[in-house]
Amino acid sequence: MITFAATSIYMEIKQVPLQHVHEKLGAKMVPFAGFNMPVRYSSDIEEHMTVRNCVGVFDVSHMGEFTIKGTYALDLIQRVTSNDASKLIDGQAQYSCLPNEVGGIVDDLIVYKIKENDYLLVVNAGNIEKDWNWIAKHNTKGAEMTNISEDICLFAVQGPKAVGVLQKLTATDLSSIPYYHFAIGEFAGVNDVVMSNTGYTGAGGFEIYVNKASAEKVWNEIFRAGASENIKPIGLGARDTLRLEKGFCLYGNDIDDTTSPLEAGLGWITKFTKEFTNSANLLKQKEAGVTKKLVGFKMIDKGIPRHDYQLKDAAGNVIGKVTSGTQSPMLSVGVGLGYVTTENSKVGTEIFVDVRGKGLKAIVTKVPFV
Amino acid sequence: MTIPDSLKYTKDHEWIKVEGNIATIGITDFAQGELGDIVYVDINSVGQEVGQHDVFGTVEAVKTVSDLYMPVAGKVVEFNKSLESAPEKVNSDPYGDGWMVKIELKDAAQVSALLTAAQYKELIGK
Numbered sequence: 365m366i367t368f369a370a371t372s373i374y375m376e377i378k379q380v381p382l383q384h385v386h387e388k389l390g391a392k393m394v395p396f397a398g399f400n401m402p403v404r405y406s407s408d409i410e411e412h413m414t415v416r417n418c419v420g421v422f423d424v425s426h427m428g429e430f431t432i433k434g435t436y437a438l439d440l441i442q443r444v445t446s447n448d449a450s451k452l453i454d455g456q457a458q459y460s461c462l463p464n465e466v467g468g469i470v471d472d473l474i475v476y477k478i479k480e481n482d483y484l485l486v487v488n489a490g491n492i493e494k495d496w497n498w499i500a501k502h503n504t505k506g507a508e509m510t511n512i513s514e515d516i517c518l519f520a521v522q523g524p525k526a527v528g529v530l531q532k533l534t535a536t537d538l539s540s541i542p543y544y545h546f547a548i549g550e551f552a553g554v555n556d557v558v559m560s561n562t563g564y565t566g567a568g569g570f571e572i573y574v575n576k577a578s579a580e581k582v583w584n585e586i587f588r589a590g591a592s593e594n595i596k597p598i599g600l601g602a603r604d605t606l607r608l609e610k611g612f613c614l615y616g617n618d619i620d621d622t623t624s625p626l627e628a629g630l631g632w633i634t635k636f637t638k639e640f641t642n643s644a645n646l647l648k649q650k651e652a653g654v655t656k657k658l659v660g661f662k663m664i665d666k667g668i669p670r671h672d673y674q675l676k677d678a679a680g681n682v683i684g685k686v687t688s689g690t691q692s693p694m695l696s697v698g699v700g701l702g703y704v705t706t707e708n709s710k711v712g713t714e715i716f717v718d719v720r721g722k723g724l725k726a727i728v729t730k731v732p733f734v
Numbered sequence: 735m736t737i738p739d740s741l742k743y744t745k746d747h748e749w750i751k752v753e754g755n756i757a758t759i760g761i762t763d764f765a766q767g768e769l770g771d772i773v774y775v776d777i778n779s780v781g782q783e784v785g786q787h788d789v790f791g792t793v794e795a796v797k798t799v800s801d802l803y804m805p806v807a808g809k810v811v812e813f814n815k816s817l818e819s820a821p822e823k824v825n826s827d828p829y830g831d832g833w834m835v836k837i838e839l840k841d842a843a844q845v846s847a848l849l850t851a852a853q854y855k856e857l858i859g860k
Contacts, residue, residue: 403797407770409796720792
């Protein structure tokens with residue numbers, strides 16, 4: 365039956381600095397975005413529920429980090445990103461994307477404003493080189509760009525108990541940091557740690573950026589502080605189901621070089637208050653209206669939607685395809701994201717997912733699903 | 735991980751147990767562990783003759799979907815209906831309550847050509 369996980373024989377697979385820790389914890393490691401990553405420690409569903417109900421820790425050190433500094437830092441960021449970074453105050457972060465010149469998306473990312481002329485961009489692991497080259501190509505005025513991806517570890521500590529656990533490790537008042545804001549300070553005895561009220565789970569919690577040299581100490585301190593809450597390590601499997609329940613896009617699945625941010629429902633991070641790559645065409649697209657839209661849908665018939673399955677209307681016409689799908693651990697029902705023609709995108713529209721030749725009924729649903 | 739000596743195995747990670755003319759089929763402990771949480775076992779071959787190596791159903795884990803292949807030719811006579819409400823039995827008891835189908839054997843000789851427990855262990859490197 366089984367093709368469990370692709371193992372690549374021709375591509376060099378990188379390791380996250382704490383690989384030995386994950387192996388000791390019994391993680392199943394799989395290649396993802398060029399890195400050998402923990403996909404599961406015990407059970408996807410158990411790990412999912414741990415984050416929804418309590419607190420769990422993801423090692424997402426594969427993510428890429430660039431610093432952009434100097435007089436022209438904001439100018440460069442404004443040119444390459446779709447959201448309006450001029451609105452950021454010190455200590456604030458912003459979800460954004462890098463539009464390409466042909467209507468698609470180079471990557472989605474988070475832009476952190478540390479202070480004036482000092483920004484941090486956090487990008488997807490699989491796109492580090494592509495993004496770097498893309499941004500560098502647009503860096504005509506000479507902003508200082510540094511790729512610090514290999515020096516930084518990132519732990520996402522997520523769940524309703526996360527803030528309580530993390531607060532034991534820092535004097536910074538975490539509860540005073542709003543969503544998409546951050547502080548830099550001492551954490552677990554380590555200086556210059558970024559404590560960011562962000563995440564990819566919709567469960568609350570922080571993302572902790574720490575220098576590689578101190579990463580294992582910080583990881584251990586987080587687990588020590590969380591022991592009384594039964595804190596657990598969480599794999600990429602649960603990360604995917606957690607983000608999907610909240611309707612968050614995954615680059616490479618739901619958005620890519622060919623999908624427009626407007627089609628993807630990312631109009632809220634596409635600000636025409638400034639000029640950026642392809643902004644004139646995207647503005648035209650906004651005014652004319654998009655022909656397809658990314659929607660959430662929930663299965664009515666029993667079945668699980670998967671990436672690339674066809675979506676059809678009641679008459680059997682192909683209206684789009686699934687970009688992400690799973691069984692929601694919270695709802696115990698199949699849920700997915702997919703592009704459909706605009707006329708089929710309204711919440712409540714009945715659509716059909718082609719699962720192994722059977723047209724299974726689903727309904728377009730507002731996200732988040734939970 | 736358990737790999738009972740009393741069963742026969744396929745390289746596709748199914749197991750088969752023969753009692754008279756009837757054989758019970760499921761997936762191995764190794765397979766369930768690799769797939770992760772099983773959330774749906776979709777079998778629509780009951781009543782059908784299915785050839786050796788042909789698909790008799792699919793198993794869906796949270797992250798993946800995999801076809802199920804017949805270790806030997808036969809007619810599918812029963813599906814383990816308890817998996818409709820409790821597919822996680824495939825994880826918790828792959829050789830017991832997590833069985834998937836029963837078949838009527840077409841050619842009992844095909845069974846003896848399948849992998850022994852020792853051969854299957856070698857295949858998965860245990």
